[in-house]
Amino acid sequence: MKPQDLTDLALRNLREAILRNALTTLGVAVGVASFVAMLSLGVGLQQLASKRLSQSGLFDTIFVTPKNNFRGMGRPQREVESDKPPRALDDDARHELEKLPNVIEVYPQVRFFTEVRFNNKPYATVVGGMPESSRNSGAFDGMQGNFFSSPTANEAILQIEFAKDLSDKPATLVGQELTLRYAERQAIPAADSDASSGAAEPSGGFSVVPKELRLKIVGIVETEPAAGYGGYGNARLLMPLETASTLRAAQVNDLRDIVRGTATTKTTYPSLSVRAKSPSLVEALETSIKNLGFNAFSLLDASKSLRTFFSVFDLLLGIFGSLALAVATLGIVNTLVMAILERRREIGVLKALGAADSDVQQLFFVEAGVMGLLGGIVGVGFGWLLGRAITFGTNVYLKRQNLNPIELSSVPWWLVIAALIFAVLVSLAAGLYPASRAAKLNPVDALRYE
Amino acid sequence: MSNPDAAIHLEHVSRHYKMGEASVRAVDDVTLSVAANEFLALLGSSGSGKSTLLNLIAGLDRPTAGSILANGQTLAALSPLDLARYRRNTIGMIFQSFNLLPRMTLEENVELPLRLAEVERSERAGRVNEALERVRLTHRVGHRPSELSGGEQQRVAIARALVNRPKILLADEPTGNLDSATGEAILSLLRDLQTQLGMTIVMVTHERPLAERFADRLATMGDGKLLGTSPARTGAAQ
Numbered sequence: 001m002k003p004q005d006l007t008d009l010a011l012r013n014l015r016e017a018i019l020r021n022a023l024t025t026l027g028v029a030v031g032v033a034s035f036v037a038m039l040s041l042g043v044g045l046q047q048l049a050s051k052r053l054s055q056s057g058l059f060d061t062i063f064v065t066p067k068n069n070f071r072g073m074g075r076p077q078r079e080v081e082s083d084k085p086p087r088a089l090d091d092d093a094r095h096e097l098e099k100l101p102n103v104i105e106v107y108p109q110v111r112f113f114t115e116v117r118f119n120n121k122p123y124a125t126v127v128g129g130m131p132e133s134s135r136n137s138g139a140f141d142g143m144q145g146n147f148f149s150s151p152t153a154n155e156a157i158l159q160i161e162f163a164k165d166l167s168d169k170p171a172t173l174v175g176q177e178l179t180l181r182y183a184e185r186q187a188i189p190a191a192d193s194d195a196s197s198g199a200a201e202p203s204g205g206f207s208v209v210p211k212e213l214r215l216k217i218v219g220i221v222e223t224e225p226a227a228g229y230g231g232y233g234n235a236r237l238l239m240p241l242e243t244a245s246t247l248r249a250a251q252v253n254d255l256r257d258i259v260r261g262t263a264t265t266k267t268t269y270p271s272l273s274v275r276a277k278s279p280s281l282v283e284a285l286e287t288s289i290k291n292l293g294f295n296a297f298s299l300l301d302a303s304k305s306l307r308t309f310f311s312v313f314d315l316l317l318g319i320f321g322s323l324a325l326a327v328a329t330l331g332i333v334n335t336l337v338m339a340i341l342e343r344r345r346e347i348g349v350l351k352a353l354g355a356a357d358s359d360v361q362q363l364f365f366v367e368a369g370v371m372g373l374l375g376g377i378v379g380v381g382f383g384w385l386l387g388r389a390i391t392f393g394t395n396v397y398l399k400r401q402n403l404n405p406i407e408l409s410s411v412p413w414w415l416v417i418a419a420l421i422f423a424v425l426v427s428l429a430a431g432l433y434p435a436s437r438a439a440k441l442n443p444v445d446a447l448r449y450e
Numbered sequence: 451m452s453n454p455d456a457a458i459h460l461e462h463v464s465r466h467y468k469m470g471e472a473s474v475r476a477v478d479d480v481t482l483s484v485a486a487n488e489f490l491a492l493l494g495s496s497g498s499g500k501s502t503l504l505n506l507i508a509g510l511d512r513p514t515a516g517s518i519l520a521n522g523q524t525l526a527a528l529s530p531l532d533l534a535r536y537r538r539n540t541i542g543m544i545f546q547s548f549n550l551l552p553r554m555t556l557e558e559n560v561e562l563p564l565r566l567a568e569v570e571r572s573e574r575a576g577r578v579n580e581a582l583e584r585v586r587l588t589h590r591v592g593h594r595p596s597e598l599s600g601g602e603q604q605r606v607a608i609a610r611a612l613v614n615r616p617k618i619l620l621a622d623e624p625t626g627n628l629d630s631a632t633g634e635a636i637l638s639l640l641r642d643l644q645t646q647l648g649m650t651i652v653m654v655t656h657e658r659p660l661a662e663r664f665a666d667r668l669a670t671m672g673d674g675k676l677l678g679t680s681p682a683r684t685g686a687a688q
Contacts, residue, residue: 001565001566001568002565002568005565005568009565012553012554016553345549346551348549349549349551350562350566351510351534351537352508352510352537352543352549353537353538353543353562353563353566353610354534354535354536354537354538354539354541354563354566354567354614355534355538355566356530356531356534356535357530357531357534358531359534359566443510443511444502444505444510444511447510447545447549
């Protein structure tokens with residue numbers, strides 16, 4: 001039979017036992033819906049996680065540090081370069097890094113240990129500078145209060161635990177002022193540039209002068225975004241990076257450089273963060289930075305294992321989701337086997353009129369496929385609604401907890417196509433047995449049957 | 451009595467069934483020829499094997515032994531697919547219980563063999579109409595079988611059997627479910643069609659008087675065996 005006639009007859013047959021076939025199709029739809037809902041949750045969670053992670057800057061950022069020789073201590077030195085003094089991470093280096101292709105920005109890690117006075121009580125803490133770009137990174141989305149009013153404002157954002165130390169009611173801190181006490185680094189001109197003083201003597205140095213700065217608290221945030229690798233661990237008081245830089249606060253590497261004798265009057269950075277245009281460019285960029293003579297590392301590997309985790313996670317969700325579809329398959333088998341019994345005579349007549357076994361088989365096959373396709377279409381709709389419902393429910397809960405709404409489920413186009421193909425394939429597989437049984441029906445018996 | 455010119459030739463045809471331990475000889479060593487354009491009536495009591503013989507000729511069943519030659523084709527040599535094509539193109543069948551598909555309208559029922567034969571859609575309407583004209587039922591096209599009388603249903607079945615222009619028409623008790631007047635009308639129609647279209651008809655029946663009036667020849671079966679053949683149409687000749 002021609003495909004058009006086959007479909008025509010199949011649809012007619014499906015319409016005749018409309019209630020039973022509709023229920024069977026609904027069974028397929030429920031199966032597909034659970035499959036789609038499960039996978040849409042998996043995909044949604046994955047998108048949520050990777051969005052948060054890419055916003056956090058962890059995966060498009062390379063952390064550049066000067067090449068130091070710590071790792072050479074316990075091991076034989078292999079690199080010839082390590083005999084030379086390691087390259088300093090100063091402004092020259094920063095400009096050089098900025099000129100590398102695919103670099104969006106280079107900013108220093110400003111991070112220092114200091115004391116904060118609030119209500120005349122001292123609190124020791126770590127201060128971190130935040131680049132202006134972190135405003136849009138999403139990391140500050142759920143914060144109380146606001147982001148810094150300008151890149152040079154004398155303002156502070158507190159990490160929530162630190163805010164709790166300062167006050168029992170952290171929310172009331174926004175708008176109040178605190179005093180930052182820090183040690184400013186002041187350069188001393190080279191005392192004696194005589195060659196006789198020996199190469200081992202430092203050519204310059206700096207003095208440390210205590211300073212104070214009043215900062216207005218503008219916001220409170222859960223955690224420091226992109227918690228640095230700079231040494232002191234997470235900063236608990238965040239301030240605009242430019243403000244923090246102008247303080248010229250003594251940093252950990254200053255002392256280290258003095259001890260090592262490489263200290264100069266120039267500012268050096270303990271580390272620089274280099275942001276690439278996209279995570280895919282990070283690897284190449286990392287190599288070029290290393291070629292410049294710095295240490296560089298990124299969290300790309302961590303993101304790879306994260307992707308693997310989500311693939312497995314999706315697979316598991318998919319398997320759970322398809323269980324309902326497997327049950328629906330049995331419904332198709334049952335409906336079609338019943339149809340064979342009911343349509344025994346009709347099959348006999350078709351064969352007497354010249355239908356080949358393959359015609360009968362295809363007819364049942366198409367009926368199964370149509371049920372699968374219709375069930376798939378309805379099921380994708382159901383699944384999408386189910387995902388929306390779960391997202392809605394979650395967001396109602398999040399709102400009660402004073403958290404921002406999230407997009408929990410996502411139905412990308414490939415999931416729609418995959419679900420439809422899956423539904424049709426599973427239904428065709430379910431139709432295999434009934435179709436071959438119908439095809440093998442002996443027409444003489446079928447016609448005798450009353 | 452081999453006859454290569456015959457429309458149908460059966461040579462020592464047997465069909466045995468296993469029923470538990472016993473073997474039932476539904477058709478037992480039947481040799482029979484039906485000439486082209488002949489109207490043969492197969493007579494016999496129920497269980498005599500006449501319907502089984504008809505199914506063998508129709509290619510719905512295969513003989514246990516012997517060979518069947520129909521319209522120049524040896525049925526035993528045909529693959530299942532070719533046998534289906536043979537049923538589609540060479541054979542038309544009508545049944546005691548009409549076997550129309552109840553969900554389809556009259557014209558859809560008639561169209562069914564055309565769909566199976568993959569006749570172009572544009573050609574179908576004309577062929578359906580032609581077949582319905584032959585059985586004089588064009589005025590009831592939109593109806594479903596249940597809305598028709600028994601005689602009308604059998605006429606639809608005949609139209610369906612004719613629509614693929616078969617060479618051989620096989621009728622299994624076509625008047626069995628009809629009153630005698632309607633039955634006569636049906637047989638008269640078959641007779642007319644046979645002469646108009648030049649078809650060979652084999653009809654199974656147990657109504658000897660009707661068979662004698664409309665058939666050319668009678669073949670009588672009993673216990674699976676062919677008991678003998680005799681010329682008929684005594685009534686028709688008068």
